[in-house]
Amino acid sequence: MIYEEKTMKSEKIYEGKILSVRIDTVELPDKKYSKREIVEHPGAVAIVPITDEKEIVLIKQFRKATEAVMFEIPAGKLEINEQPAECAIRELKEETGLDAKKMEHIIEYYSSPGFTNEKIHIFMATEVVIGEADPEEDEYIDTVKVNIDEALDMINNGIIKDGKTIIGIFMAYNRMKRSE
Amino acid sequence: MIYEEKTMKSEKIYEGKILSVRIDTVELPDKKYSKREIVEHPGAVAIVPITDEKEIVLIKQFRKATEAVMFEIPAGKLEINEQPAECAIRELKEETGLDAKKMEHIIEYYSSPGFTNEKIHIFMATEVVIGEADPEEDEYIDTVKVNIDEALDMINNGIIKDGKTIIGIFMAYNRMKRSE
Numbered sequence: 001m002i003y004e005e006k007t008m009k010s011e012k013i014y015e016g017k018i019l020s021v022r023i024d025t026v027e028l029p030d031k032k033y034s035k036r037e038i039v040e041h042p043g044a045v046a047i048v049p050i051t052d053e054k055e056i057v058l059i060k061q062f063r064k065a066t067e068a069v070m071f072e073i074p075a076g077k078l079e080i081n082e083q084p085a086e087c088a089i090r091e092l093k094e095e096t097g098l099d100a101k102k103m104e105h106i107i108e109y110y111s112s113p114g115f116t117n118e119k120i121h122i123f124m125a126t127e128v129v130i131g132e133a134d135p136e137e138d139e140y141i142d143t144v145k146v147n148i149d150e151a152l153d154m155i156n157n158g159i160i161k162d163g164k165t166i167i168g169i170f171m172a173y174n175r176m177k178r179s180e
Numbered sequence: 181m182i183y184e185e186k187t188m189k190s191e192k193i194y195e196g197k198i199l200s201v202r203i204d205t206v207e208l209p210d211k212k213y214s215k216r217e218i219v220e221h222p223g224a225v226a227i228v229p230i231t232d233e234k235e236i237v238l239i240k241q242f243r244k245a246t247e248a249v250m251f252e253i254p255a256g257k258l259e260i261n262e263q264p265a266e267c268a269i270r271e272l273k274e275e276t277g278l279d280a281k282k283m284e285h286i287i288e289y290y291s292s293p294g295f296t297n298e299k300i301h302i303f304m305a306t307e308v309v310i311g312e313a314d315p316e317e318d319e320y321i322d323t324v325k326v327n328i329d330e331a332l333d334m335i336n337n338g339i340i341k342d343g344k345t346i347i348g349i350f351m352a353y354n355r356m357k358r359s360e
Contacts, residue, residue, distance in 0.1 A: 034318035138214035
């Protein structure tokens, strides 16, 4: 049985700088109504940068939402009308200083479809050249390099706790294995 | 350089049934202020149910946030004071009718730490017995069974687009390979 939830009413609750929140009143298959709280997000890209030495470049960054310093792959929000591949090149450069000659789209997915439309596009960057990083004004970022086995260990040990980073590492690992 | 963002002000914008939204004004290392929009979420569990035939039970469900029917592993939000393992047993039963004799915690991660504190605990359920499903009033769910290779194909083909499902399948795959 495939069905949709028809929107009977949609109420904008909050319109922020990045996020907005709305409550949709929907009609279910049995004609009853229910409410859905939805966070609208512009979407994001994340990049798995692989050096010629087959190391992954991770960033370390404090995240207010989780109150923790986290290991992540470089990432950023899509600007209005920005193509994901463009955004990937821009964010990689800003956050790590890396220029990538090769930028391949490896997956796109929804971070948490139960409450948000945030879609994350993940790219793999190879043939990278190190330049000058240029983070945004309110970003403070360190970078670390790990090999793919260390990265997998960091997932299994709970050191890497970020969804896009876990998915990006698994996808990159599968590609690297296939091309061996 | 490890630092934290000190909260100078915290403003509650919205307090919903499931989500709430706040804006924190934070102090950066250079003493400048910035704002963080944060969605507070109670956290969730997701379960990779593996049958004795080594098939994964997926659910198919319409998601209002993405306006699409999605393939996902069974999942649900944590109730107040509920332990993740309890919640996993409850949600698995409600959504699929399955009772699991074995429920192992395989990973926990943040779905999107740039804007939300949602933490997802993933379990692997084995030695499952089929009973009667009992979804919540506003949940309409179909189940499908796929073997692990089909599940990996569905990730690579973009048929599975849900973050927790991708992570759950990769983690379960690694465990299944190891125990072979």
